[in-house]
Amino acid sequence: GESVGLHLPTLSVQEGDNSIINCAYSNSASDYFIWYKQESGKGPQFIIDIRSNMDKRQGQRVTVLLNKTVKHLSLQIAATQPGDSAVYFCAEREGKLIFGQGTELSVKP
Amino acid sequence: DTEVTQTPKHLVMGMTNKKSLKCEQHMGHRAMYWYKQKAKKPPELMFVYSYEKLSINESVPSRFSPECPNSSLLNLHLHALQPEDSALYLCASSRETSGSYEQYFGPGTRLTVT
Numbered sequence: 001g002e003s004v005g006l007h008l009p010t011l012s013v014q015e016g017d018n019s020i021i022n023c024a025y026s027n028s029a030s031d032y033f034i035w036y037k038q039e040s041g042k043g044p045q046f047i048i049d050i051r052s053n054m055d056k057r058q059g060q061r062v063t064v065l066l067n068k069t070v071k072h073l074s075l076q077i078a079a080t081q082p083g084d085s086a087v088y089f090c091a092e093r094e095g096k097l098i099f100g101q102g103t104e105l106s107v108k109p
Numbered sequence: 110d111t112e113v114t115q116t117p118k119h120l121v122m123g124m125t126n127k128k129s130l131k132c133e134q135h136m137g138h139r140a141m142y143w144y145k146q147k148a149k150k151p152p153e154l155m156f157v158y159s160y161e162k163l164s165i166n167e168s169v170p171s172r173f174s175p176e177c178p179n180s181s182l183l184n185l186h187l188h189a190l191q192p193e194d195s196a197l198y199l200c201a202s203s204r205e206t207s208g209s210y211e212q213y214f215g216p217g218t219r220l221t222v223t
Binding site: 008031032034036041042043044045046049051089096097098099100101102 | 150157165215
């Protein structure tokens, strides 16, 4: 028979390159956004957050950009490493935290 | 200590069994959460406790029964589950439910219902 699977969007990058993971959010009233990293068999791990009164926030090797006009969030990872391979979820808070569908990042050595 | 712990790590149960999932945090957080996550999907919120009181129930079937015995502990009691309830069950905590506070997640309990 035929099987139908649902696949996560996948981003494949070379080790050392920069990665950009994008996320569209739904509610213009959302006031807080978080990026999580989830490795296989583990719970989501907090990476970086940003409040709606900011456009950009930087952490160690990561930058989050927020464009409220088009309701778009991005996560930039500099000098991507094999250990960055995981599923990345954005989450917006409109009262409760709502997760996006996720992007699977695969880093080629 | 920024750790949320969950036990057991794996659980296999029959549809007539009764079991409980446990979650613990010692960060002084007053908000605790249960999420359900299916493979290749984002976590879905089930319950929110704020100051040990249930504040959100996302229309979860009554075969899932949460309990918050104190500010550090959160349980999820399971009874008469269905095979489609098989999933990763994640616990999380945050300082408060309001305000810009990140949620810290535990490693999850992988539940299989046979």
